[in-house]
Structures are given as C-alpha cells and as structure tokens.
Amino acid sequence: MPPLDAQRVHLELYARHLEDVRGNCAATVHGKLSTLCGFYRIAQADGYVVKDPTVFLRMPKVTYDETRALGLDRFQLGKLLQVASASSPSDGALFALMGLLGLRVTEACNVQIQDFQDEVRGHRVLRLTGKGNKDATMPLPEPVLRALLTAAGDRTTSPVVLTKSGKTQNRRGAYGRCKILVKRAGLPAGTHPHTMRHAAITAALDAEAPLRDAQIFARHSDPRITTRYDRGRQNLDRHAAHLVSAYIAGGTGPA
Template sequence: MNAEADTTLHPEVVRHLDHLRVQRRLADRTLALYGQAFQRLQAFMDREALNLAQVRPHHVRGWTARLHAQGLGSRSIAIHLAAWRGLFKALGRQGLAELNPVDGVRAPKAAQPLPKALSVDHAVSLAQASAQVPPVTATGQARARAEREAPWLAARDHAMIELLYSSGLRSAELIAMEVSAHSDAPCWIDLDAGEAHVLGKGHKRRLVPVGEAALRALRAWLAVREEVAPPGETALFIGRNGQRLSAAQLRNRLKQLATQAGLPTHVHPHMLRHSFASHLLQSSSDLRGVQELLGHAHISTTQVYTRLDFQHLAQAYDAAHPRARRRSKPSE
C-alpha cells in the first residue's frame, strides 16, 4: 500500500507514516500493515464524523470490538492498536491531541496454541537420517558435484540436527555459531567442556550443555569443514557458497531431511527446540532448569511445555489405561 499517494488519509497520518519510513526505518511489511490500520481508523472516524483530536477511549474500544466481529485475529488487532497508539502519541507530542485514547485498550486474548514437538522416536530418526549420505541421482557434471558435496553436507546436517536437539538452540543462535571463541563471537562451542556459549534474545548470555552425540557430530563436521570452508570464514555452519548458512537455507534443509527420514509431519528448526524442552521436562520435571536452558526471561513462557507434557501423558493414559477406553454398547 502506498500511503503517501493515498488522499483518504489525514495529512497528519501521512506525515506520521513518512516519519516511520524515513526516521524510524520500519520494514516495508510493517509499514504496509500500519497503513492498513490507519485506513481502518480513518474509515471509523469518517463514519462517526470525528477528527483525530475528538477520538476518545470508548471510540477505540468500540472499533476494536468491531474489528474482532469482522473476523480479525488477536495478533492483527494488536498491530492495529500499536499503530494507532503510536500515532496518537506523536500527535500528543505535537500538541494536536489532549490524550492518547488507545492507552489501556488491549486486543482480545487469543488461545495459546501448544508448541509442536516431535516424539522421541521421530527426533532420533531425524538425527540418524541426517548422518546418512543420500544417494546421488544426478548425471554428468551435476553428479560429479553432488558426489563431491554429499559427504560434507551430511556431516554438516548431522551436526546441526544433533546440536539443535541436544541444546535447544534457536535457529538464529545456531546460525550465529562461530568456529571458535573470539572477541566478536556471539555464540560458540567449547568442545572440551561440552558447552555452548549462546547470546540469545535481549542480548542475554547463557551456557547450555552439549550432549555427547552432538559433540561427536560436531567434531566430525569440523574435520571436514576445514577442507571446504574458504579462508577467513568464521561461521561454524556454511552453505554450498562457502558463506554463513542463512535461516532460509536451514529451514529448507531441515524440511528435506525430515522427508528423507520419512517423518509424517513438516519439521522446522524451532520444532527441535520444542522437542528438546518437552522431552527434557518429561524426564526431569525441572521447569526452572528448562527455563534456564531455553533462555526464557519469564517462567510463564516455559510453562506452555507443562501443557504439552500433560497432553502427552493424557494420550498415554487414553491408550493404555483399561478404564479410559470407551466400551461399545451391548447389543439389545
């Protein structure tokens, strides 16, 4: 949406969007979403013959309810309110609004979906499949290149899968891993100590243990990496171009590996983090410990895994307990 050319928006709103684009440098996607939010705000005001200075909290609450009735989700409504709140805050600084009518108005709460985790068997199958060099089906030059790349790609993929599942890393943390510790390294592995040094969200550092299977896979990868990484490249995990692996490359590779392993579900990097947390909690019941390992700022974020753990137990109960199974009615 080109808000600059849209004459239906109030000039102050257009100036505010320009400020967000030029001074705040918001992403194009965010600007588009904010532009849609301002379009709806303008439509609501026009319908009730209001200008920006006349908008009050009861108006915003009514419009929020209307957005919800129109089918907008909680997240979309929250984006609308954030855009409106920022606009009225800017108008207040300019003396064009006496109050911020959006303050105190919140989006409807959305049901928190349970994180999707792999079963232990599926997680192990994925790790084992990633270690296997896939058969080469190409021909000619493509075959020669595939045969040359296949062994080191398998070593890299196996190390990535084992590390994600062993230590519960976020994909950004895995991608940021350096070959060795240095002054600018955000994340690195201490192989001798069996520890991952991680710089997570909010620039918070944490120390995470690395399992023996992951350490073996990492050593195998490092032995091969020396042969394929270009001089000066410090990233632990690299792509075919010799540069640091990207988030998209990681997602696509994990999707391919899940298919090769015959898993019945789509697998993404964060699913291995969920699996790490869920399986650890099932074994230890140490919620605070899992919180520390995941790097969650609040225990409430980690508590979602207790719901996942209970769901797992409930399914086991339904499948195994003799009084849980429904019995068919006797024929009359």
C-alpha cells in the same frame, strides 16, 4: 487523521474493522493493537500526546493450544537427527544444535567455530547471543560436540554450519534443508526447525528435568512459557476427566 490526533474511539473502530471487516484472527488483532499501545506509550513519554488513548482499549482474548507446543516425540527426533547426520556434517551440526540444545534456527546458523572452544569447570561449552541479545553459556553433550567438531573439520574460525557450496547457512536455507530431511525421515510434512526446539524442551521435561532447569535450558525469560510445554505434555494424560469417569463408574453398582 494524523496518528497523534487519534482518540480511543478511533482505535476501537479500527479494532472492530480488523475483526469484522478484514476477518483477522484474535492473535493478529492483538498483535496489531499491541504495537499501537507501544507507540502511544512512547509518544506520551516523549510529550507528543498528553494522554495515551490505548489505556482502556479493549484487547481481544487470545487462547493458546498447549498441545501444539509438543513438537516431535523422542523417537521422531532421534530419527531426524540420524538422517541429518547421514546427510552431511553441516546438516548434522545444524540439527544437533536445534534438536539437542534447543537453539532457535537463526541462533544455530550463527554459531561460529570459535564459540565452542572454551571449557568451564570441566565442561566444553558453547557461548552464544540469543533472542533479545541475551548472552548464554551452554554445556555441550558429547553427541553435540562430536557433530560440531565433525562439521568444523580443520577450520578454526568461521560459521560451523555451511551450505553445500561452502557459504554460511541462513534461516531460509535451514528451512529448506529441514523440509528435505523431514521427508527423507518419513515425518509429518508440517515439521520445521522450530518444531525441533519444541521437541527438545519437551524432551527435557519428559526426562524429568525440574521446571526451573528446563526454563534455563530453553532460555525462557518467563517460567510460564516453559510451563506451557509441561501442561501440553501431560494435561491429556492426567486430566481430571479420567478420574471423574472412573469415580462415577465405581459408584454405579447393582440397584
């Protein structure tokens, strides 16, 4: 059947096929259906279909485990940064960008030496274009600036993070370096570059940065995304279950 001839019932059958036959998880099904929703919205706007068949399409509910966003704690992150700095100047710069500035791995790999030469109101800053082609200006704390200058050396242009052969580091190579250095630091094997971004955002909240400031640091467009890190950070410590148990225990005195 041509996609433009599909009706809602056909898309419902497709969704149930993904769930029941292929065994896809709710997040996978939701992602595939969301793509279809975007396709048919554009098709309707451009006049290819009269009615959008996804308007009342049943979308699976996707739950989010907030504790998975915590990343490394401050001591683990500090250990990894030390190991990276001792490994090579490029590794030190790459991991400082991810672990102290919260940059995504591709953003960190794309940083050019000329991107951190400016000063704004007395602060040395890094200018970058991040996710969604959004420009950002971030102040450079002394440890990050020192790592960047060490990696740059005498160079005045070109990417700051290079491979051992002198080529531009990329996402795949960064994952490989992370795997090696994580093992060297004795950290959990599942740690990857984005774990460091998680750790940086969580560290900002642990350091009592206001949620709005943490959102700006993380460059999240929606504050609810940053809130996930806050809830995941403290929801087990301040969960009402502790209060209930203590309250009931206080009322169970001698008969």
